[in-house]
Every structure is written in C-alpha cells, then in structure tokens.
Amino acid sequence: MNKNSNNVKILSGNEACAQAALAVGVRFFAGYPITPSSEIAEVLAGELPKNNGVFIQMEDELASIGAIIGASLTGVKAMTATSGPGFSLMQENIGYAIMAEIPCVIVNVMRGGPSTGLPTLPSQGDIMQARWGTHGDHQIIALAPFSVREVFDMTIRAFNLSEKYRTPVILLLDEIIGHVNEKVIFPADNEFEIINRPNPESKDNYLPYQETASDIPPMANFGSCYRYHVTGLAHDETGFPTNNAEKINQLLQRLERKIVKHTDDIVEVEEYLLNDAEIGIIAYGSAARSARHAVKLARNAGIKTGMLRLKTIWPFAEKQIRDFSDKVKLWIVPELNMGQIAHEVEWAVRGKVPVYKYNKVNGEPINPEEILNCIKDKINV
Amino acid sequence: MFDYDYYLRKSKMPLIWCPGCGDGIILKSLIRAIHKNGFTKDNVVMVSGIGCSSRLTGYVDFNTLHTTHGRAITFATGIKLAKPHLNVIVITGDGDATSIGGNHYIHAARRNIDLTVILFNNQIYGMTGGQVSPTTPSGKKATTAPYGSSENIFNISGLAIAAGAPFVARTTVANPVQVERYINLALQKKGFSVVEVMTPCPTTFGRRNKAGAGVDMLKWQKEHSVTIKSAEKMSPLELDESIVTGIFVDIEKPECRTEYQKVIDQFKS
Structure with missing residues (x-):
C-alpha cells in the first residue's frame, strides 16, 4: 500500500475492493468470471504476483471457494469475488468455512435475480441468501458499503472480522457500488488497523477447536508442524468427527455464541440527521445513496427526516433500530428487492411504529425523488 | 517389520470400513510409499472429499483435511498454490472425483498442478448404501439401479489422460506391491498424477451382484487383471470383463505452480 499512501485516485468500487485486499494482506485470490464483479479478479490477476501472491481463475465458483478455504487454512489471507449465480454455487462451502472456522472473504457484487436475471443491472436481492444461503443453523457476518471509499474500508474490515472471529465474511456490493467511479483518498498504512487470526502459543497439546474464554480457538497454519484434522463433520475439540450429543451441542453453541456475543463489536450503523427526525429511513448500499439525498430534499421541504444506514447487514442492527423506534414516527425502508430487510426491520421494531417498504426490482436504481414522494405520501396517511 | 504405527492415529481406530473392503490395503500401501519417499509427516497434507475412501484422512498422522463432496481437489489446489513446498495428496473415490467432482478432476489434470490423487474405484456409492456410480458397469445392480445399470461407465484413468495428466496408472488391491510402487512414482512426479486403484466393496456391490x-472379489480382480500390453490384443468384449493395469502415462511437462513462480519472480528486484 505504500505506493498509494495519501494518494487521491478515481476508482470504481470493484477496483477499490481489490486495492484494499492488497492493503490488508490478501495474497491469494481464486475466482470465476461473472458480471458485475470481474474487475476485482482482473485487478488482482495483475497485482497479486507483484506482491508475492497468487491469483488463479478456477473452473467454477464451487472450485473458487474450495481453493480459498484451502489457501487460508495454510495461513494466507484469501478471497473470492462473484455475483448472484456464482454466490449460489458457493453456498455449501461457505457452510464448510463456518463449521471448520476458516477465515475468508466472499465478495458478492449483487445483480438482479433470480437465475441469470439481470447480469448488468443492480439489485439488493441477495440479502437473505447471504444470511441463510448455506444449510443448517449458523451465524454469518455481512457488510454493505455505500461509497467507493467505504468499499475500501469495509474490505479491510471484512478481513479483520473474518480473522478475528475465524469465520467467512460476506461483502455485499451491488452493481452500482461496484461500478460507480468516485474520488478516493486512500488512507496511509498506519491509518487502518489490521487484525490477524489468533495463533496458538505452543505446539504442546494443541487443540484446534478448543473451548476458550473468547470462544475463538487459536488457529495453527496448516503445514506448519501442527498436525491436526479438519472436517465439515460435527467435531470435538480435537477436530475429529463425533456423534457425542454433548460435544456436538458444545460446538454448535460455541459457533453461535462467538458471533452473537460480539454483536456490538460487529454491527456498525451510521446515523444521518436522525436526532430530531420524525421520519426515519433505513437503507444500505446503493439505495442509501439515494436515501441520503432524499433526506436533504425532505428537510428542504420542511420535513424532519433522517436515515439510519446499515453498514453491517448481518448480524442485524436490531438494538439500534429498536432504540430509534422510540424517536421516529415511522420508518421507510427503500430497497432494490421485495423487502428483505424491511421484514427484519418490522421484527426489530415490534410494532412500535409503522414500517413502510419501498421496493424496486426492475433493474433501475431508486431515485431520491421517489423516496421523497414516498415520505410525503406516508405523512399524509 | 514395517512400522505403520508411526504414521497412524491408532486412537481413531477401529476403521469405519467394512470387513472385506479393499481400502485398508490402499492405506497401508500409501503409507509405505510415503515412507519410501522420505516425506516428513509435517510436510504432507492429505485432502479428501466425501465417501468411504475419504474417511482415510482421519486415520493418518499428517495434516489432514476432510472436505465437502467432490471438492477435495479444489481445496488441495488452494493449499498447493499457497504453500508449494508441501506434498499434497488427494484421497478420493469414483463418485467423489468423477461424478460430483468431475469438473475439478479434469481441470486439475489440464492445469497440471502438482497433486497426487489416489482414486479409490469401488464402482459404487458405498457410504450411502450402494447407489449406482459413474463406474458401476452396465448391467450391474445398485439400490438406484435395481434392474441393472443402463448407462455406460467412465474410464477414470482415460479421463485424466485425455485431460493431460503427466502420470496416470491403474492397479488393484489384489496387487499391493504394485499399488505401493505406483503411488511411489506418482508422489515423485512433479505434476498432476493419478493412481486409480480398483478396490472391492463386498457390502454394497458384491452382495447385490453376487460377486x-x-x-472372492480380490480373486476376481487378480484373475481379470491384464497388462496394457496384453490388452492391446484383446477384443472390446474381452476388455469389458477385464481390468487393464499398468502405467498409462509417465511424461514430464510444465507444472502450473512452478510456471506461476516465474511470473512472481519477474517482479522481484
């Protein structure tokens, strides 16, 4: 990153994502071409070998996620980038990374779905897939940036959270965020924190899935003189498969707890003109760009409006939303989907105030004026 | 006496495999071959998929990774690319490597990445109770082919050859010395190498097909094994009832991680 320190550049979100990956120490990328994410792979194909890293284009997305999990297990920070159809193919091994506690970052530059859908057009349709795409009970971390600079920051944060909690992290861009070009002032190396996975202190009696106070067991790099077993089967502290009900429960409860009990550390929101707001908007990603402008338009029209912007999508910002539900008179949730987050908001609000959805799934972005009209509409209700 | 115990996790035994299964013969042959190569246990990574064969990784004292169905080669690819000094061995089966994971198998061969694949071909899905696999011979019965399979089979070694693998050999557990020798050669090969080992599954294949x-199944293997040379003179009908054993390919060709290192080195001042 030295060459970019304090640099000002015009970059797309996808390019910023690749630059941040290099800055945070990613030295392995495996991926498969898919619009609108391919620029991330293209930039890293050029940059990784210059940084003693490895880029590989795999035969499909199933292979891509397998390769990054393998690489990460050896101690190398690894990532992949994809879009809806590819994200669908990755789901099984996202579950593997959760179960085996192998850090990695999966970037999903969301496009319209279902199926092949709208390859070149934006959507926020994979919010629930990010949460529940892989089978079984599990926790997941997902972040959604809304500007190019934030793509940079959140890519770094995605890796930090992934390493800290030994879990895969989903970075949800959408076509707009991936392709919009903005001025980015890069932070200097010392202006961001880098967190690396906890390593064991000693080889003696190493337990790869040990119960620890933090619930995050230290992770030995595979092939570094710690010989242990890793499996996607339910396992005990030694890493070997078990059918013992107590041990199974112990593992699954710990995996749940290690995320849930750190919700406050993981969840980030931005409050925008929310303190005196009567109308609250909850938005994220590209829809939050329009919502931000809509807040200004509404305030110009004399309507006290504010926005709670979700920077972390999962775990859900339930507490923050509930707290502000005591202050606003209603929530409006604009999304480029049929209301995936709006339903979560309704659940968090618990009926304190009305929650109105504003949705668009035709491949077009939501315009600020549309949100403004929605605000005016709801006031008159 | 060869000391197997040094390489085994005996506390994890007894093995999950049924009586009469050939997989244990491959396990012992594999250990002898690794020993012969002088690999240290710390430098061996063994990656497996899902199925009977793939449970092997739990019993050996190496860095062992039991992955998802069909994907062992992809995880192994990530490991080898990230840490090329490690000896990466893939343990897989006919269903794992050529049905659900078929794409990875041929692409790893095409790419020519330095992995050694030990492919246990028992011609059936044993772990799940005897369903038809891409190598279940036509006419043979399985729980999902109760009237006999109507399909043609994959020639697993042939797939690897066609996809460009520089080392491909087939043998049977009826010939453990050959299993060891072929694995030994495969481990030495810098590139994608496959040893296809025919291994009987009396429980789910033998019983249903009156084998x-x-x-008895071992004896059948022994009696029906033919060398590549004698196979050349045999009719297709005779070949249907035979197992062609031998080294099909043993050549040198550029290995992908080695070639990629040259790219990395260009940028080193």
Whole structure:
C-alpha cells in the first residue's frame, strides 16, 4: 500500500475492493468470471504476483471457494469475488468455512435475480441468501458499503472480522457500488488497523477447536508442524468427527455464541440527521445513496427526516433500530428487492411504529425523488 | 517389520470400513510409499472429499483435511498454490472425483498442478448404501439401479489422460506391491498424477451382484487383471470383463505452480 499512501485516485468500487485486499494482506485470490464483479479478479490477476501472491481463475465458483478455504487454512489471507449465480454455487462451502472456522472473504457484487436475471443491472436481492444461503443453523457476518471509499474500508474490515472471529465474511456490493467511479483518498498504512487470526502459543497439546474464554480457538497454519484434522463433520475439540450429543451441542453453541456475543463489536450503523427526525429511513448500499439525498430534499421541504444506514447487514442492527423506534414516527425502508430487510426491520421494531417498504426490482436504481414522494405520501396517511 | 504405527492415529481406530473392503490395503500401501519417499509427516497434507475412501484422512498422522463432496481437489489446489513446498495428496473415490467432482478432476489434470490423487474405484456409492456410480458397469445392480445399470461407465484413468495428466496408472488391491510402487512414482512426479486403484466393496456391490465376499472379489480382480500390453490384443468384449493395469502415462511437462513462480519472480528486484 505504500505506493498509494495519501494518494487521491478515481476508482470504481470493484477496483477499490481489490486495492484494499492488497492493503490488508490478501495474497491469494481464486475466482470465476461473472458480471458485475470481474474487475476485482482482473485487478488482482495483475497485482497479486507483484506482491508475492497468487491469483488463479478456477473452473467454477464451487472450485473458487474450495481453493480459498484451502489457501487460508495454510495461513494466507484469501478471497473470492462473484455475483448472484456464482454466490449460489458457493453456498455449501461457505457452510464448510463456518463449521471448520476458516477465515475468508466472499465478495458478492449483487445483480438482479433470480437465475441469470439481470447480469448488468443492480439489485439488493441477495440479502437473505447471504444470511441463510448455506444449510443448517449458523451465524454469518455481512457488510454493505455505500461509497467507493467505504468499499475500501469495509474490505479491510471484512478481513479483520473474518480473522478475528475465524469465520467467512460476506461483502455485499451491488452493481452500482461496484461500478460507480468516485474520488478516493486512500488512507496511509498506519491509518487502518489490521487484525490477524489468533495463533496458538505452543505446539504442546494443541487443540484446534478448543473451548476458550473468547470462544475463538487459536488457529495453527496448516503445514506448519501442527498436525491436526479438519472436517465439515460435527467435531470435538480435537477436530475429529463425533456423534457425542454433548460435544456436538458444545460446538454448535460455541459457533453461535462467538458471533452473537460480539454483536456490538460487529454491527456498525451510521446515523444521518436522525436526532430530531420524525421520519426515519433505513437503507444500505446503493439505495442509501439515494436515501441520503432524499433526506436533504425532505428537510428542504420542511420535513424532519433522517436515515439510519446499515453498514453491517448481518448480524442485524436490531438494538439500534429498536432504540430509534422510540424517536421516529415511522420508518421507510427503500430497497432494490421485495423487502428483505424491511421484514427484519418490522421484527426489530415490534410494532412500535409503522414500517413502510419501498421496493424496486426492475433493474433501475431508486431515485431520491421517489423516496421523497414516498415520505410525503406516508405523512399524509 | 514395517512400522505403520508411526504414521497412524491408532486412537481413531477401529476403521469405519467394512470387513472385506479393499481400502485398508490402499492405506497401508500409501503409507509405505510415503515412507519410501522420505516425506516428513509435517510436510504432507492429505485432502479428501466425501465417501468411504475419504474417511482415510482421519486415520493418518499428517495434516489432514476432510472436505465437502467432490471438492477435495479444489481445496488441495488452494493449499498447493499457497504453500508449494508441501506434498499434497488427494484421497478420493469414483463418485467423489468423477461424478460430483468431475469438473475439478479434469481441470486439475489440464492445469497440471502438482497433486497426487489416489482414486479409490469401488464402482459404487458405498457410504450411502450402494447407489449406482459413474463406474458401476452396465448391467450391474445398485439400490438406484435395481434392474441393472443402463448407462455406460467412465474410464477414470482415460479421463485424466485425455485431460493431460503427466502420470496416470491403474492397479488393484489384489496387487499391493504394485499399488505401493505406483503411488511411489506418482508422489515423485512433479505434476498432476493419478493412481486409480480398483478396490472391492463386498457390502454394497458384491452382495447385490453376487460377486461373493471380499476374498472372492480380490480373486476376481487378480484373475481379470491384464497388462496394457496384453490388452492391446484383446477384443472390446474381452476388455469389458477385464481390468487393464499398468502405467498409462509417465511424461514430464510444465507444472502450473512452478510456471506461476516465474511470473512472481519477474517482479522481484
């Protein structure tokens, strides 16, 4: 990153994502071409070998996620980038990374779905897939940036959270965020924190899935003189498969707890003109760009409006939303989907105030004026 | 006496494999071959998929990774690319490597990445109770082919050859010395190498197809194994009832991680 320190550049979100990956120490990328994410792979194909890293284009997305999990297990920070159809193919091994506690970052530059859908057009349709795409009970971390600079920051944060909690992290861009070009002032190396996975202190009696106070067991790099077993089967502290009900429960409860009990550390929101707001908007990603402008338009029209912007999508910002539900008179949730987050908001609000959805799934972005009209509409209700 | 115990996790035994299964013969042959190569346990990474064969990784004292169905080669690819000094061995089966994971198998061969694949071909899905696999011979019965399979089979070694693998050999557990020798050669090969080992499954294949117990199936293997040379003179009908064993390919060709290192080195001042 030295060459970019304090640099000002015009970059797309996808390019910023690749630059941040290099800055945070990613030295392995495996991926498969898919619009609108391919620029991330293209930039890293050029940059990784210059940084003693490895880029590989795999035969499909199933292979891509397998390769990054393998690489990460050896101690190398690894990532992949994809879009809806590819994200669908990755789901099984996202579950593997959760179960085996192998850090990695999966970037999903969301496009319209279902199926092949709208390859070149934006959507926020994979919010629930990010949460529940892989089978079984599990926790997941997902972040959604809304500007190019934030793509940079959140890519770094995605890796930090992934390493800290030994879990895969989903970075949800959408076509707009991936392709919009903005001025980015890069932070200097010392202006961001880098967190690396906890390593064991000693080889003696190493337990790869040990119960620890933090619930995050230290992770030995595979092939570094710690010989242990890793499996996607339910396992005990030694890493070997078990059918013992107590041990199974112990593992699954710990995996749940290690995320849930750190919700406050993981969840980030931005409050925008929310303190005196009567109308609250909850938005994220590209829809939050329009919502931000809509807040200004509404305030110009004399309507006290504010926005709670979700920077972390999962775990859900339930507490923050509930707290502000005591202050606003209603929530409006604009999304480029049929209301995936709006339903979560309704659940968090618990009926304190009305929650109105504003949705668009035709491949077009939501315009600020549309949100403004929605605000005016709801006031008159 | 060869000391197997040094390489085994004996506390994890007994093995999950049924009486009469050939997989244990491959396990022992594999250990002898690794020993012969002088690999240290710390430098061996063994990656497996899902199925009977793939449970092997739990019993050996290496860095062992039991992955998802069909994907062992992809995880192994990530490991080898990230840490090329490690000896990466893939343990897989006919269903794992050529049905659900078929794409990875041929692409790893095409790419020519330095992995050694030990492919246990028992011609059936044993772990799940005897369903038809891409190598279940036509006419043979399985729980999902109760009237006999109507399909043609994959020639697993042939797939690897066609995809460009520089080392491909087939043998049977009826010939453990050959299993060891082929694995030994495969481990030495810098590139994608495949040893396809025919291994009987008396429990889910033998019983349903009246092939007898494990010993009978071993005898069948022994009697029906033919060398590549004698196979050349045989009719397709005769070949249907035979197992062609031998080293099909043993050549040198550029290996992908080695070639990629040259790219990395260009940028080193």
